[in-house]
Amino acid sequence: MDMPIDMQHQAMGYDRTATMFSPEGHLLQVEYAEKTVRLGSSSIGLVCSDGCFILADKRIDDKLIVAKSASKVYEIDSHIISSVAGIVSDARVLIEKSQVLAQQHRVTYDSPIEPELIVKEISNIKQQFSQYGGARPFGVSLMIAGMNNGKPELYTSDVTGNYLGYHANAIGEDDDKIKEKLREKYNKELTIKKGVKMALEIFKEIQGDKFNMDKFELAFIKKQGNIQKLDGEDIKDLK
Amino acid sequence: MDMPIDMQHQAMGYDRTATMFSPEGHLLQVEYAEKTVRLGSSSIGLVCSDGCFILADKRIDDKLIVAKSASKVYEIDSHIISSVAGIVSDARVLIEKSQVLAQQHRVTYDSPIEPELIVKEISNIKQQFSQYGGARPFGVSLMIAGMNNGKPELYTSDVTGNYLGYHANAIGEDDDKIKEKLREKYNKELTIKKGVKMALEIFKEIQGDKFNMDKFELAFIKKQGNIQKLDGEDIKDLK
Amino acid sequence: MDMPIDMQHQAMGYDRTATMFSPEGHLLQVEYAEKTVRLGSSSIGLVCSDGCFILADKRIDDKLIVAKSASKVYEIDSHIISSVAGIVSDARVLIEKSQVLAQQHRVTYDSPIEPELIVKEISNIKQQFSQYGGARPFGVSLMIAGMNNGKPELYTSDVTGNYLGYHANAIGEDDDKIKEKLREKYNKELTIKKGVKMALEIFKEIQGDKFNMDKFELAFIKKQGNIQKLDGEDIKDLK
Amino acid sequence: MDMPIDMQHQAMGYDRTATMFSPEGHLLQVEYAEKTVRLGSSSIGLVCSDGCFILADKRIDDKLIVAKSASKVYEIDSHIISSVAGIVSDARVLIEKSQVLAQQHRVTYDSPIEPELIVKEISNIKQQFSQYGGARPFGVSLMIAGMNNGKPELYTSDVTGNYLGYHANAIGEDDDKIKEKLREKYNKELTIKKGVKMALEIFKEIQGDKFNMDKFELAFIKKQGNIQKLDGEDIKDLK
């Protein structure tokens, strides 16, 4: 048994179900699902002085596909947007649950739902799929940006169902490198306009030759305003 | 362990249920189901300036079989058609669900259903079968073409339950080669008549000697019109 | 690993449940169930100019058994007959469901059920047993012949739950050889009398020395008439 | 892999559940259950010119046991008897279901149940236990003899849930040898008296030195009469 510890645990089957701890106390199936997320296309979210935004790399650049249908930024309610990384069909299920939740809140309380309630509900569902057998964990991370009583907020929910609030964050491919750059460049005084410019620069630096303005989409919410969307080169014209 | 990574994962059983991620974060059972789809007969769908159509290779050419019964293009409602690739009995289940859904919509709202609602519902069912245990994923892709308030639309739902809107697309055997040719030849000004001609040429190029006009069937919907069908040599007479 | 691909997949267990795809995208348990069908006794069905018939080889020739009780041709309603190949007890379950379905249709709509509704329902049940775990697929093929508004029709439902309409078909042992001969000899102008004669000749050619008139049974339906049955040598006297 | 095909399939586990087909299309667990039946004590059933009977070898010859309690011939209703071979406690469950069924028929229709309805119901239950997981198949064959509107009938239901009508039949140990002799000696003109004599002779020939009149029991039903029972030497005095 001179195999590295990872391969040993694979050989012994600790990584076969989400309901099994490895001898080191890890949930390996959940860690594999996290790899799926890192295979997904990346997006950057930012809390700005005048609102919040998500800038997403749609990655798809096929002229046969209807551009709008390949969008990776979803509208959960008129004040909340979300981007996803990982298995897109898993994400759609969670986005649809979020939309229903937001509508029920409006009907019940006659007021917009707080973004954190959305992210908590989604994360609780994910936690259950990482503890109970008979199904696989959701292979998807969600970034949720929105307004809470006029204050912009940003949250990220990971595969295990853990979530945190962020000033700025990235999910998907190369998220670690993007976050490193965000730590260098982000400050709370950025406007949406300046924040988007910064985010595009970061994508350009990370993707190098592969950078293609046409693949990007932007969704932003100004304080007291509604969601606005821009695609491709139009993003550069943002005022 | 000098086996290629694919065989290693097979040997270690990561590909035995749809509810297990491989160490690379893949759902191997779902990927195998996609191979079933590629074993299926192919069809081409197109959004045209005057409507939309699906041209399908029935593949079956047995004089004992009643031709109409081997049709691969289904009528979901008077404004929506669908072709399938993969396990035909799986497809029938999903087509019947779609038909019921379309009828319920007419009864409830007294208006034709939007094609995207059909494709979303079908895709949600597929997603569940790729996440929950106790059953296998649906081994079938669906291409859905139809009218939405007088505008032609085309969608494709894959095995994982992901779906996208298309201007033109192909499913089944050699789909990659067909799509390559569609990218070269397709433009939005094509009429149904010209689009069908182009699609037949693509099939002829791909299938070579195996091309046999008798195996093809066409279903098309003109703006404000109903579904029309043509078989074999009759397709060439389309005006 | 120099084993042929079939044995490799057996060794790796892809063939242990109906809910698992092999790396090539096959459902091996379902394919094994199809072998059961080929082990069953064979029958020929024909759509004729004056009706339709099924001629079945009962295979059983034991004087201890009550001949009528070994019949392989079942009456589903007064206008629909069916023969089966494979596990006889599985078939009985499906035949009984069909009979109930036909009766319910008469009670609800006061008219005879269309043969295709029967075959679709049976095939949907089979599809479920090939997709959900906890049970094995039905190991049986059914050939269904009947009248639809005075027009004779013939259908065959296979193990996967796929079904097609036929002019003429065979199920069970040597079905491929029988179908080859049907393709040579069948034409739509055949009367029941001539069709039965042709079917008997095919059985004689295929079975050679093993051919025994006493093992055969015939059920036919003339347009506007009811089901009629003949056994053994009496079949030859059909007018 | 030079093992015979049987051992190969055992080694590969195709014989572990009733819900799995072997690569040859066999249900091996069901075939094993059939061996249990052949381990059981044997009985002969006959349709005679003046009624029907079952002659059973109780096999048990222990003076500590109350003779009547070791009976292998059960009364299902006043016009139907049954013998069993295989797991006796499995048989009791099916016999009790039959008795309830017969009583319900009398209450509902005020007439005796047809023997075939009993055997069909029992066989349907057996079929389910050979198709659904979570339980083992019933390890028992039943022979059912009875009156249907004054006509004697005999049925046998095997482990798979298949059943047939018989003029004469045997189940249990050496059933093949007994049936061979029945084919030689049986004719439809036999009276119960002569049939029982013939059946005893067959047992004597098969069992040789082990034949012991004391272990046998007889139940018979004369046309228009009720069930009568005789044990051991008394059987010889039957008029």
Added chain:
Amino acid sequence: MDMPIDMQHQAMGYDRTATMFSPEGHLLQVEYAEKTVRLGSSSIGLVCSDGCFILADKRIDDKLIVAKSASKVYEIDSHIISSVAGIVSDARVLIEKSQVLAQQHRVTYDSPIEPELIVKEISNIKQQFSQYGGARPFGVSLMIAGMNNGKPELYTSDVTGNYLGYHANAIGEDDDKIKEKLREKYNKELTIKKGVKMALEIFKEIQGDKFNMDKFELAFIKKQGNIQKLDGEDIKDLK
């Protein structure tokens, strides 16, 4: 593979669940459960000319234990007693079910229940646990003695759920040897007094030096009388 057949079947796992037949048609888990019964302490039951009794070896001889609490003879109703061999906690569950059954019978029909109804119900429960998965078989045999309309009766229910009526019987350790002696010595004219004397002699012969009067308990029912109990040396004073 030169292993004996038993070890081969163990190695291949035919003995892992009660719901699996071995290739010889055996239920190995049930046979293992029977070994548990043979590990249990033994008891003798007898039908006598003036009633019936059970004489049981409590086996326990620990001065820390309250003697009465180690009793192996249970009172099911005022006219039925039972001894058990095997897993004592399994037995308690079945005894409690029997007591409830007997009480329900008195409440419903205002008469004492027949002993056979008790043993049949217990045996049906056992049968189910030997056929359905998700639980293990009951590891216990029960001997039930009681009065049926003034007539003494004795029954034994084994692990498979099979049961028989007896004139005299033994369960538990060395049951085969004890039954051999019962066959020699038992006759129907024995009174309870003489029967108990005989049973004690048999225990003395079988157990030799280990025989210890203090470990025995006796329960008997005289015709028209109620259950009476005696322990240890007091048994000898029975009149």
Added chain:
Amino acid sequence: MDMPIDMQHQAMGYDRTATMFSPEGHLLQVEYAEKTVRLGSSSIGLVCSDGCFILADKRIDDKLIVAKSASKVYEIDSHIISSVAGIVSDARVLIEKSQVLAQQHRVTYDSPIEPELIVKEISNIKQQFSQYGGARPFGVSLMIAGMNNGKPELYTSDVTGNYLGYHANAIGEDDDKIKEKLREKYNKELTIKKGVKMALEIFKEIQGDKFNMDKFELAFIKKQGNIQKLDGEDIKDLK
């Protein structure tokens, strides 16, 4: 296969679920659970001339822990106490069930529950967890002491769900050695005061240098009195 029989059965997996008998008729998972019990801290229970008591070794001696919270002697009702050995959280579940049961009895019958009803209910729950799959057996033994109409009683329920009445008993670590000493020293005339002194001496003899008065707790019930508790050195002052 020269392994000892224990290791053979481990290697062959007979010890993996509580629902499997080993070829010798043992329930190995249940036997493993019994080892958990022997790893637990020990307690002694005694029936005395003037009441009953349980003296328990809390084993815990951590100044960070609130002493009362580490108690191993639980109050089930004002007349019943219990000590446990094994998995403490399993025990708490059973103790809480007992407390509810005792309260329900008081509400329903307006009288204190008999201690045996408590121990029987607890033992029935344990039996179920040793027979049904889907859960592990309770890894805990309970000793229950209490008053039954002014008479002191002591019971012990083991892992299998078997229970017995005792004059004196011990559970947990070294229970065999303790019981050996109890057999030497116990007599029914002991008062609580003398019994406790004797029990402390036994612990001192068994534990040797590890004996630490501070770790012990005593609960006792005098006839007609309520439960009283003493800890550590205070136990010596008992009058």
Added chain:
Amino acid sequence: MDMPIDMQHQAMGYDRTATMFSPEGHLLQVEYAEKTVRLGSSSIGLVCSDGCFILADKRIDDKLIVAKSASKVYEIDSHIISSVAGIVSDARVLIEKSQVLAQQHRVTYDSPIEPELIVKEISNIKQQFSQYGGARPFGVSLMIAGMNNGKPELYTSDVTGNYLGYHANAIGEDDDKIKEKLREKYNKELTIKKGVKMALEIFKEIQGDKFNMDKFELAFIKKQGNIQKLDGEDIKDLK
């Protein structure tokens, strides 16, 4: 088999589900879950003369994260706080259950819930997940501090569902070392102010160079007061 006993049990699969005892009577999956807890960030809880507090190392020091959202100390009710170590999403589920429980208590009884009722309920849930199959154990320890009628109390619930009351305790990384220091330094006369100072010193000693005041958060409850919170350097200013 010269492997150490741990590796042997891993190789033999005793550590694959929470519902299996190892041959030594251990629940290995539960022990692995405990390792997850030791991988979590640590916190110290103290009962003081003037109240109680929890000082937690948030461990996270990422300027992209909103500090408040990374809090490891939760408010269960206005008089109860809790810190967690292990899988954060598991913890959130239990914390939310606790909050609901506390609110229900206020609604039902119009009084604050006792902290022990919270910890008992949480622990019972954990016990169930360590006994029943189909899910994994909760990988989290909880420390709960709160007021019970003006008296400060501290509890810790471990992975198995066992819980104890403490004067002072620590959970998470290096808990053993921290507890060793607490045993040296703790006394019941400490005020919150002095206790916090002591706890910070312990963290400084254990963490050495890695100690960073910014990562810490404090929550405390003074007698009759409500929960107060301090972060980072502000903790030092506590009066």
